[in-house]
Each structure stands twice: as C-alpha cells, then as structure tokens.
Amino acid sequence: DTEVTQTPKHLVMGMTNKKSLKCEQHMGHRAMYWYKQKAKKPPELMFVYSYEKLSINESVPSRFSPECPNSSLLNLHLHALQPEDSALYLCASSQDKGYEQYFGPGTRLTVT
Amino acid sequence: KNEVEQSPQNLTAQEGEFITINCSYSVGISALHWLQQHPGGGIVSLFMLSSGKKKHGRLIATINIQEKHSSLHITASHPRDSAVYICAVNGGADGLTFGKGTHLIIQP
Numbered sequence: 001d002t003e004v005t006q007t008p009k010h011l012v013m014g015m016t017n018k019k020s021l022k023c024e025q026h027m028g029h030r031a032m033y034w035y036k037q038k039a040k041k042p043p044e045l046m047f048v049y050s051y052e053k054l055s056i057n058e059s060v061p062s063r064f065s066p067e068c069p070n071s072s073l074l075n076l077h078l079h080a081l082q083p084e085d086s087a088l089y090l091c092a093s094s095q096d097k098g099y100e101q102y103f104g105p106g107t108r109l110t111v112t
Numbered sequence: 113k114n115e116v117e118q119s120p121q122n123l124t125a126q127e128g129e130f131i132t133i134n135c136s137y138s139v140g141i142s143a144l145h146w147l148q149q150h151p152g153g154g155i156v157s158l159f160m161l162s163s164g165k166k167k168h169g170r171l172i173a174t175i176n177i178q179e180k181h182s183s184l185h186i187t188a189s190h191p192r193d194s195a196v197y198i199c200a201v202n203g204g205a206d207g208l209t210f211g212k213g214t215h216l217i218i219q220p
Contacts, residue, residue, distance in 0.1 A: 033207045035207070041212075042198060042200075042211060042212055042213055043155070043208075044210075045207035045208065048207050056207065090154065090155060092155075092207075098142055098143070098202050099160075100143075100157055100160040101157060101207075102157060103154050103155040103156070103157065104154055105154035106153075106154045106155075108152075
C-alpha cells in the first residue's frame with residue numbers, strides 16, 4: 001500500500017466553526033507533513049512531524065493545530081479560520097525526514 | 113533558504129514533441145524531486161534524484177550537483193502529459209522547498 005489518504009476531499013466552513021482534516025498512511029513512514037497550497041502557487045510547508053513529534057512549525061497561526069495521534073495518522077484541527085485560509089491542504093509522508101515524499105490528494109477548504 | 117527557479121513558467125507544445133523543463137537552486141541539497149500536479153488535483157512524485165540520471169517510461173530526469181541544476185525531459189509527449197510540473201528540493205531535515213511550477217499543455 002503506497003497510498004496517502006486524506007478526508008474530507010472538500011470542506012466548506014464558516015469562520016466560527018471547528019473542523020478537522022485527516023491524513024492516513026500505512027507505509028510505515030515516520031515523517032508526515034502538512035502543506036498549504038493557494039491557487040496557482042506552489043505548496044508551502046506548514047508542519048513536519050517526525051516519529052509522532054512536532055519537529056517543524058513554519059510560523060503557522062494558532063488557528064491551525066496539528067496532531068499526530070499515532071504513526072499512521074495526522075490531523076489538522078481548524079478553528080476560527082479566515083477567508084484567506086481557503087486553499088488546498090496537502091498531506092505527505094516519507095520514510096524519514098529527507099526521504100522521498102508521497103502526497104495525498106488534498107482537502108480543498110473554503111472558508112466563508 | 114534555498115531559492116528554486118524553474119523555466120519555462122508556461123509551455124505549450126504539439127503532441128509528439130520532446131519537452132525539457134529546467135530547475136536551478138541556490139544552496140547545496142541532499143535531494144531534488146520532480147512532481148506532477150493535474151488541475152485541482154493532488155501531487156504525484158515522479159522522481160527523487162541526488163545524482164546522475166533516472167528514467168521512467170517516457171520521462172527522464174537529470175541532475176548536475178556541481179552546477180545546481182536539474183532537467184526533466186518528456187519524450188514523445190502526449191496530451192495526457194498536460195499538467196503542472198514542480199521541482200522541489202530537500203535542504204536537509206526540513207520539508208520540501210518548491211519552485212513555482214511549469215504549466216505544460218500538449219496539444220493534439
């Protein structure tokens with residue numbers, strides 16, 4: 001199984017809502033990543049987890065809260081988002097940091 | 113921080129043409145990735161290179177570490193190759209640093 005899955009595929013939420021994005025992989029990878037991609041722009045790194053510990057937080061606002069409950073699962077909790085947070089949120093995993101990354105299909109988020 | 117530059121930004125070609133996309137970066141890296149993204153879609157990893165050349169089907173990727181330059185070639189291009197091709201680099205323990213992408217359209 002070389003797949004990274006993400007749910008939901010699409011999400012529309014209001015600025016007062018709380019929602020979560022989910023990412024799962026069963027490749028035994030120990031590094032997992034969240035990226036944000038705005039339309040017609042390259043992805044930007046948000047968070048890196050290594051061995052279930054947060055190793056990099058690229059100055060992301062606190063309204064985004066990552067969680068890695070186990071080695072196969074990565075969540076991104078969303079609260080009080082702004083319309084400018086609307087984007088494609090991509091999850092990726094790799095054997096370890098610095099190895100080839102496998103990307104999920106993304107969650108397209110719209111904040112109204 | 114590594115600067116990753118891709119050229120061209122946009123490329124339109126006829127089916128069957130040989131395609132070359134270039135990528136240069138400013139700081140030494142441990143590996144370079146070529147990724148493909150279809151409109152509205154997720155990202156597929158095509159190659160990860162640290163030296164030399166790799167080939168997969170009609171796709172060929174090369175890297176010159178001394179010159180900090182990589183190329184992605186597509187032979188016998190086909191309309192289904194139309195996508196955004198993104199160069200990204202591993203600088204070390206961080207996540208990837210991405211180029212802005214090359215929008216490729218192959219016309220029948």
